[in-house]
Amino acid sequence: MNRSGGGRIDAEPEARRPLDAIFAPRTVAVVGATEKAGSPGRAVLWNLISNPFGATIFPINPNRRNVLGIKAYKDVASVPDPVDLAIVATPAATVPGLISECVDAGVKGAVVISAGFREVGPDGLRLEHEVLERARRGRMRIIGPNCLGVMRPHSGMNASFAPRSPRAGSVGYISQSGALDMAVLDWSRKENVGFSAFVSVGSMLDVGWGDLIDYLGDDPHTKSIVLYMESIGDARAFLSASREVALTKPIIVLKAGRTDAAARVAATHTGALVGSDEVLEAAFRRVGVLRVDSIADVFDMADVLSKQPRPRGPRLAIVTNAGGPGVLATDALVEHGGALAEPSPDAIRALDLFLPEGWSRENPVDVLSDADAERFGKAVEVLAGDDAVDGLLTILTPQAVTDPTAVAGRLRKHAKVFGKPVLACWMGGESIEPGTALLNEAGVPTYPHPDAAARVFALMWRSSYNLQGLYETPTRPADDAAADSPRERAEAILAAVRAEGRTILTEAESKRILTLYDVATVPTTVVQTADEAATAAEGFGWPVAVKLNSTTITHKSDVGGVRLNLYDADAVRGAFRAVERSVEAHAGPGHFQGVGVQPMVQPEGGVEVLLGSSLDPEFGPVLLFGAGGRHVEVLGDRALGLPPLNTTLARRMMEQTRIFAALKGVRGQTSVDMAALERLLVRFSDLVVEQPWIKEIDVNPLFASPDRLIVLDARIIVHGPVIHAQDLPRTAIRPYPSQYTFPWTSKKGEALTIRPIRPEDEPLLVDFHATLSERSVSFRYFHAMKYSTRVAHERLTRICFIDYDREMALVADRKDPETGERKVLGVGRLSKIRGTDEAEFALLVSDQFQGRGLGSELLRRVLQVGRDEHVGRVRGDVLPENVEMLRVCEKIGFRLARDIDDGVVRAEMEL
Structure with a gap:
C-alpha cells in the first residue's frame, strides 16, 4: 500500500491574506x-x-456631506460597500470606539495615524489596551498607532500623511x-532609491x-527588507x-x-556582563539579519545584496590601476572583518602572461596606470575564476591612457x-560618470571611495557568514534518544532550594545539576569542621582547595x-578556620555553612573559560561564552548566543x-577537543532551556x-x-x-520512535530518499523529481532546519538492533498557513515499510x-489515483471532495 502524498505544502498561498486588507x-x-x-x-x-x-x-466625517469634493459618510457602518481598510486620524480618546464600529462593520484592517497613546504615559497605554481588545473581537489587524501610514509605490497607494510619495x-x-x-523619503528621492513598500509602524500595538x-x-516586488528599529516587540515572532x-x-x-545606559544589578559575573545591545547583536546573527550603523549603510546593503550574490567566504581580490587606493581598500577590508585573498599559483601564472613585468604579483593586483580595458578585464576574469577568491573589487582612477x-x-x-x-570603485568626477552608469545598469554597484567599497564587501561577508551558520548541518548527538x-x-534539586526560601544554590548543588547534564565538574566534598576538611583532603590527594559553602x-x-594550593592537613585545618573568621567578619x-574541599586542577596546558546564562528582558535566556578566570570583567572577551544550540551554533558562538x-x-x-567542547555547550544549552x-x-x-x-x-x-510558573x-x-x-510498534513488531525532525537528520533523509520509488515520489510531490534534486543540501536544509512555531515535521526513526544504525522510515509534516488558524499536511513513507500502519500512525500524530498547537482546520491535496492514501484519510475522518479544476x-478536517 502506498502511503505517499496527502498534501501539497509547496503550493501557492491563498490569494487574499489577512494583511492584504492593509x-x-x-x-x-x-x-x-x-x-x-x-491636518493628517x-x-x-x-x-x-x-x-x-x-x-x-x-x-x-459626521459633520460634512462631502470632503474634498467626495461624498462623506457619518460613520463606517453607513458606507454602502464592505470596507477593507480604515485609516483613523482622530483624537486618541475616540479611537477605541471607532475601532469597535469598524469591527461591527466587518473591516479587516486599520492604520491608526492618531498620536496620544503609550508615548504620553499610563493613560495612553490604557487606551492602547482598549483598542487592541476591541480589534481582536473581530480579528482586525492594526498598524500603529502614532504612525505616518503605509505606502505601496508599485500600486500607487499612499495611505499616509507624507507630503510626497516614494x-x-x-x-x-x-x-x-x-x-x-520623512527624512528617508527626502533622501531616497535625491539618491533615486525606490521602495516596494514604505511602512511606518508607530508603537506596534498589533502588527x-x-x-x-x-x-x-x-x-514579489520586494528584493530586500530594511528595518529602522527602536524596540523589538514580540522577539519570538521577529526571529521566527x-x-x-x-x-x-x-x-x-x-x-x-x-549603549545600555541603565546598569543592571546581577548576582553573577554572567548577569553583569550580558547587555541588551549585545543580546540583540547575537539575536541578529542567529537568524541571518545584518545590522548596520547608518542610513547610508542600510541602503547600500539593500542595493548590493539585491544585485550581487553573497560571498562564500571573506577573501576579496582587488584589481586597481593605482597603488594607494588599493591600500586604503585593504585597510578597510581587514578592519571590518574581511580578508585579503591570496591568489593561487595558477592565477599568478595566468596574470603573468599579460600584465607588465613590474606588476605587484600579489593582491591588491596593480594593473598599473597605463592599463586599458582589455588588461582590466583579463585580470578580473582570472581572479573571478580562482577558487581562492570569494569576491572582487575593481578600483579605477582616471589616467591619461x-x-x-x-x-x-x-x-x-x-x-x-x-x-x-x-563591486567597483570609480574615482573621479565627470569623466567617470558614463562608466559608473554602465556598471550600475549591469548590476555592479559602484562607490566613490575604495574604503567604502571594501567595507560593503565585509558587511556582505558578515551577512553570508550568519546565514551559513543557520543551514550548516550539525553533528549528531551520540544518542539523541536516551530515555534517562x-x-x-x-x-x-531546584524545587527543594526554592522550598527553603532560597534563591542561591551552593557550589555543590550547582555542580550536581551541571553533572546531571553531562558537564563534568571537579569533585567537591562539603564539610562542617576543620578535621572533616582535613580528612576529605587526604582522600583527594594534594594539593587541594577550600571554598566557602554558603546559601x-x-x-x-x-x-x-x-x-x-593547600599541601597538608594542617594547612587545610588552618584554611577552614581562616575562611570561617573572614566570612563572619565580612558578612x-x-x-x-562549612566549606567545600576539592582537588586543585593545575592550569598548565589548558585554558580557563567562562560559561554562563542570564535573562534578557526581551529575548529571555541568553548564553555567554568567553575568557574565564579572575579577570573576566577586565578582559571583556565574550560572545552571546540564544538557546537552544546545536554543535554548529556552539562553534559559531565560540x-x-x-x-x-x-x-x-x-x-x-x-x-582542546573542540568537538567535545561543542557538545558541552549544547548540553549546557539544554540545561538552560x-x-x-x-x-x-x-x-x-x-x-x-x-x-x-x-x-x-x-x-x-x-x-x-x-x-510564578506562568510568569517564567x-x-x-x-x-x-x-x-x-x-x-510506536509496527504491525510486524518493529520498535520505532516518532519524533520531531532535527537539523542533524539531514544525512538520514538522504538515505531515506534512496528508498523511495518513482511512484511514491510522484504521489508526494505531484510530479517526478530526481533523487539528486531531492537530496540537495539547499533543499534538505529547508526541510530539516524548521521553525517549530511555524511547522512541525515528525519522522519515524528506527534503530537497527544489530548494527545500531538509525534510519528514517517516514515523514509527516504540518505547515501552518500564515495569518490563519489553518494548516496543510503531507506524508511520505519509505516503500520498504509501507503496509505496516506507519502512514496512519504518522497522520494521527x-x-x-x-x-x-491550536490549529483549527487541516487540509491537504491527494491525487485521485493514490487510493491507499485516500483510504487512510477517510478512515481517520477527513472529508474528501474532488476538485475538478486542479484534478x-x-x-x-476540522480540529
Whole structure:
C-alpha cells in the first residue's frame, strides 16, 4: 500500500491574506477626513485620491456631506460597500470606539495615524489596551498607532500623511520613527532609491516586525527588507519570520541605542556582563539579519545584496590601476572583518602572461596606470575564476591612457558570471560618470571611495557568514534518544532550594545539576569542621582547595572564602578556620555553612573559560561564552548566543571570541577537543532551556585542556518566590518540542520512535530518499523529481532546519538492533498557513515499510500536533489515483471532495 502524498505544502498561498486588507485594499475609509489645512485627515485623504490605485475611497466625517469634493459618510457602518481598510486620524480618546464600529462593520484592517497613546504615559497605554481588545473581537489587524501610514509605490497607494510619495523600487522599508521616515523619503528621492513598500509602524500595538517580514517575504516586488528599529516587540515572532525570510531576501536593520545606559544589578559575573545591545547583536546573527550603523549603510546593503550574490567566504581580490587606493581598500577590508585573498599559483601564472613585468604579483593586483580595458578585464576574469577568491573589487582612477567608460563596458560581462560578488570603485568626477552608469545598469554597484567599497564587501561577508551558520548541518548527538533524561532530577534539586526560601544554590548543588547534564565538574566534598576538611583532603590527594559553602553569599572571594594550593592537613585545618573568621567578619556568622574541599586542577596546558546564562528582558535566556578566570570583567572577551544550540551554533558562538584561538592551540600547544567542547555547550544549552526556574548560571572557570573539560567553580541563581510558573520567561527561539516524541510498534513488531525532525537528520533523509520509488515520489510531490534534486543540501536544509512555531515535521526513526544504525522510515509534516488558524499536511513513507500502519500512525500524530498547537482546520491535496492514501484519510475522518479544476482530491478536517 502506498502511503505517499496527502498534501501539497509547496503550493501557492491563498490569494487574499489577512494583511492584504492593509496593503492591497479594494475599499478604504478615511475616518477623520477633513478639509482643515495641515491636518493628517486631510493629507491622508488627498494622498489617496491624488494617487489612484484601484480602490474606492470613502471619507468619514459626521459633520460634512462631502470632503474634498467626495461624498462623506457619518460613520463606517453607513458606507454602502464592505470596507477593507480604515485609516483613523482622530483624537486618541475616540479611537477605541471607532475601532469597535469598524469591527461591527466587518473591516479587516486599520492604520491608526492618531498620536496620544503609550508615548504620553499610563493613560495612553490604557487606551492602547482598549483598542487592541476591541480589534481582536473581530480579528482586525492594526498598524500603529502614532504612525505616518503605509505606502505601496508599485500600486500607487499612499495611505499616509507624507507630503510626497516614494519612487517604486525593490526595498521594503519598515520603521518605528515617523520623523526619520520623512527624512528617508527626502533622501531616497535625491539618491533615486525606490521602495516596494514604505511602512511606518508607530508603537506596534498589533502588527509587528514578524507579520511585516512575513508579508514582504512573500511579496514579489520586494528584493530586500530594511528595518529602522527602536524596540523589538514580540522577539519570538521577529526571529521566527527573519530566519525564514533572510535566506532568500536580505534583512538589514538600523537599530537605535547601542549603549545600555541603565546598569543592571546581577548576582553573577554572567548577569553583569550580558547587555541588551549585545543580546540583540547575537539575536541578529542567529537568524541571518545584518545590522548596520547608518542610513547610508542600510541602503547600500539593500542595493548590493539585491544585485550581487553573497560571498562564500571573506577573501576579496582587488584589481586597481593605482597603488594607494588599493591600500586604503585593504585597510578597510581587514578592519571590518574581511580578508585579503591570496591568489593561487595558477592565477599568478595566468596574470603573468599579460600584465607588465613590474606588476605587484600579489593582491591588491596593480594593473598599473597605463592599463586599458582589455588588461582590466583579463585580470578580473582570472581572479573571478580562482577558487581562492570569494569576491572582487575593481578600483579605477582616471589616467591619461585609461578610458573609464571602455573599462566599464569590458567589466559588464563579469557582473554575475562566476557566482561571486563584483563591486567597483570609480574615482573621479565627470569623466567617470558614463562608466559608473554602465556598471550600475549591469548590476555592479559602484562607490566613490575604495574604503567604502571594501567595507560593503565585509558587511556582505558578515551577512553570508550568519546565514551559513543557520543551514550548516550539525553533528549528531551520540544518542539523541536516551530515555534517562536529567530534567526531573534537576527540577527536584531546584524545587527543594526554592522550598527553603532560597534563591542561591551552593557550589555543590550547582555542580550536581551541571553533572546531571553531562558537564563534568571537579569533585567537591562539603564539610562542617576543620578535621572533616582535613580528612576529605587526604582522600583527594594534594594539593587541594577550600571554598566557602554558603546559601547566601554569591561571590566567595569577596569575603575571603577561597584558599588554594593547600599541601597538608594542617594547612587545610588552618584554611577552614581562616575562611570561617573572614566570612563572619565580612558578612556575619549566619552566612557560613562549612566549606567545600576539592582537588586543585593545575592550569598548565589548558585554558580557563567562562560559561554562563542570564535573562534578557526581551529575548529571555541568553548564553555567554568567553575568557574565564579572575579577570573576566577586565578582559571583556565574550560572545552571546540564544538557546537552544546545536554543535554548529556552539562553534559559531565560540568563534566570536579571542580565546577561541587559544583553545585551538597556539605556539605548538595541542588543541582542546573542540568537538567535545561543542557538545558541552549544547548540553549546557539544554540545561538552560529545560530548567526555566534558573535565573542565572555562572560557570567560572571551566578548565579546558586537550585531555579534559572540567568545571572548577559554578553558581546557580533561581527565581524568587514572587515569580510564578506562568510568569517564567520563555526562550526567544522555540526549543526542540520533545513532548511530541512517542514510541510506536509496527504491525510486524518493529520498535520505532516518532519524533520531531532535527537539523542533524539531514544525512538520514538522504538515505531515506534512496528508498523511495518513482511512484511514491510522484504521489508526494505531484510530479517526478530526481533523487539528486531531492537530496540537495539547499533543499534538505529547508526541510530539516524548521521553525517549530511555524511547522512541525515528525519522522519515524528506527534503530537497527544489530548494527545500531538509525534510519528514517517516514515523514509527516504540518505547515501552518500564515495569518490563519489553518494548516496543510503531507506524508511520505519509505516503500520498504509501507503496509505496516506507519502512514496512519504518522497522520494521527500530525493531527494531534495540530490540536495541541491550536490549529483549527487541516487540509491537504491527494491525487485521485493514490487510493491507499485516500483510504487512510477517510478512515481517520477527513472529508474528501474532488476538485475538478486542479484534478486533485481535497482532504479537510476540522480540529
